[in-house]
Amino acid sequence: MRFAYGATRWVILTNRYAIKIARLRPIRPFIRLSQLLKTGRVIETLEKHDANLMKAVLKYLGAGLRANRTEYRLYKKYGVHNDLAPTLFSICWIINVQLRGEPCGENEVRQHSLWQILGGASFVEAAADLRQPKQFCMIRTQVCLADYGLEILEPVLAAYGR
Ligand SMILES: Nc1ncnc2c1ncn2[C@@H]1O[C@H](COP(=O)(O)OP(=O)(O)OP(=O)(O)O)[C@@H](O)[C@H]1O
Numbered sequence: 001m002r003f004a005y006g007a008t009r010w011v012i013l014t015n016r017y018a019i020k021i022a023r024l025r026p027i028r029p030f031i032r033l034s035q036l037l038k039t040g041r042v043i044e045t046l047e048k049h050d051a052n053l054m055k056a057v058l059k060y061l062g063a064g065l066r067a068n069r070t071e072y073r074l075y076k077k078y079g080v081h082n083d084l085a086p087t088l089f090s091i092c093w094i095i096n097v098q099l100r101g102e103p104c105g106e107n108e109v110r111q112h113s114l115w116q117i118l119g120g121a122s123f124v125e126a127a128a129d130l131r132q133p134k135q136f137c138m139i140r141t142q143v144c145l146a147d148y149g150l151e152i153l154e155p156v157l158a159a160y161g162r
């Protein structure tokens with residue numbers, strides 16, 4: 001068994017499964033807030049999550065739950081036509097269970113159907129996070145996207161699926 005530590009989720013890796021547990025970020029925001037106060041970028045950073053500040057704070061704190069909810073939903077809707085690591089089930093978005101793959105290298109990831117698309121100009125923000133080998137994994141002989149908990153991916157999956 002191995003553990004991986006994502007920005008929004010803790011992941012327990014067993015032989016077959018990647019168990020993704022939403023982090024509720026109870027401590028991190030305070031550390032981050034003090035950093036932002038020093039640089040005077042509190043409002044600017046929160047507004048990236050939502051124009052309404054209260055909603056922005058809630059979205060920030062619940063980012064792990066949102067990522068799990070989105071991943072579960074997108075797999076049900078688009079998983080058949082896109083190479084996504086299968087999300088088998090979700091327990092209230094707190095815990096998602098996905099098939100585990102093996103780590104991929106830069107060359108393998110380039111074979112993924114979404115790699116080139118995510119390099120396009122319209123996906124600059126999402127691409128910075130997603131176009132990294134650690135977001136993909138190899139399941140049997142197929143390169144799959146393992147981290148797809150971003151709403152911005154929905155139109156891409158809908159438009160470019162097989
Ligand atoms: N299906 C999987 N198979 C193998 N490893 C996985 C799988 N899903 C996730 N991982 C590992 O767990 C790490 C964190 O998972 P994931 O990227 O889904 O979480 P995250 O919180 O969205 O992370 P971040 O925001 O830092 O990208 C991945 O970088 C990868 O190393």
Ligand SMILES: [Mg+2]
Pocket residue numbers: 006134135147
């Ligand atoms: Mg990730």
